[in-house]
Amino acid sequence: MIRQIKTPHAVLLEEPRDGVPQTSELLFGETFTILDREGDWLKVECRIDGYTGWLAPGTAHAEPTAPTHRVRGRTANLHPGPTHKAVPVTALSFGSLVTVAEENEAGWCRLDDGLWVFGKQLEPVARPLDTAPVETALRFLETPYVWGGRSGFGIDCSGLVKVALQAAGIVTRHSSGFQRNDDRLGPMLSEDGQGVDYRRGDIVFFPGHVGIMLDGATLLHATVFTMSVVTEPLSDVAARAERITGVRRPAL
Numbered sequence: 001m002i003r004q005i006k007t008p009h010a011v012l013l014e015e016p017r018d019g020v021p022q023t024s025e026l027l028f029g030e031t032f033t034i035l036d037r038e039g040d041w042l043k044v045e046c047r048i049d050g051y052t053g054w055l056a057p058g059t060a061h062a063e064p065t066a067p068t069h070r071v072r073g074r075t076a077n078l079h080p081g082p083t084h085k086a087v088p089v090t091a092l093s094f095g096s097l098v099t100v101a102e103e104n105e106a107g108w109c110r111l112d113d114g115l116w117v118f119g120k121q122l123e124p125v126a127r128p129l130d131t132a133p134v135e136t137a138l139r140f141l142e143t144p145y146v147w148g149g150r151s152g153f154g155i156d157c158s159g160l161v162k163v164a165l166q167a168a169g170i171v172t173r174h175s176s177g178f179q180r181n182d183d184r185l186g187p188m189l190s191e192d193g194q195g196v197d198y199r200r201g202d203i204v205f206f207p208g209h210v211g212i213m214l215d216g217a218t219l220l221h222a223t224v225f226t227m228s229v230v231t232e233p234l235s236d237v238a239a240r241a242e243r244i245t246g247v248r249r250p251a252l
Contacts (some may be wrong), residue, residue, distance in 0.1 A: 002034075003031065004031045010061075027164060070098070071098070078092065080115065081132065131169070142229060144227060158178075176209055190244075196247050198234065198247075209241055231235055
């Protein structure tokens with residue numbers, strides 16, 4: 001059975017119980033397939049990347065509808081009326097999928113659930129995706145670090161790389177180990193980082209960690225060192241991690 005998430009973001013857990021690690025998350029408007037049930041818990045597979053996990057009881061979902069737009073900024077507020085003075089009732093993350101029912105002359109869009117979002121915070125799903133992963137990743141600067149996160153509300157290292165590459169049309173898993181061995185991320189330039197003329201957009205791997213190069217010397221990554229998304233000299237990150245385990249260059 002295919003369903004669609006109707007909450008701003010829904011965590012996927014390793015096991016069907018509270019208190020276990022988050023593996024990934026689903027964003028508003030994304031669809032999933034129900035694989036199994038245990039009580040009110042649902043084991044699901046995200047239809048975008050094939051990632052599986054358990055949805056907690058009470059997570060809002062419904063029959064799928066065709067989205068017309070996606071959220072283009074890190075987050076976008078939803079309002080009860082078409083004005084910035086209407087107190088937001090919730091927010092959606094970058095990449096969330098929505099259906100616009102109407103747009104008024106002031107540029108506000110009413111969604112099919114009756115809430116309003118300013119139109120410049122959306123882009124049509126028919127529009128080609130961003131082909132600049134670094135530009136996408138930069139939207140998440142200072143976003144809090146959340147293990148298993150891939151949204152504007154919280155994100156981890158592999159989640160940041162995944163979101164940035166997915167916006168450029170490269171779908172990979174939410175795991176730094178998997179990403180290191182995923183040829184969709186481009187050729188492996190080096191197994192240890194030696195002899196690489198680093199460029200903007202290179203993906204650099206460390207033991208249990210990954211980031212994306214902002215330029216030839218600076219890494220953009222989500223890190224527990226600051227519990228946020230930051231830019232740092234690659235040399236500093238490599239020194240803390242003790243070694244680089246691989247460098248890939250996405251072909252875009």
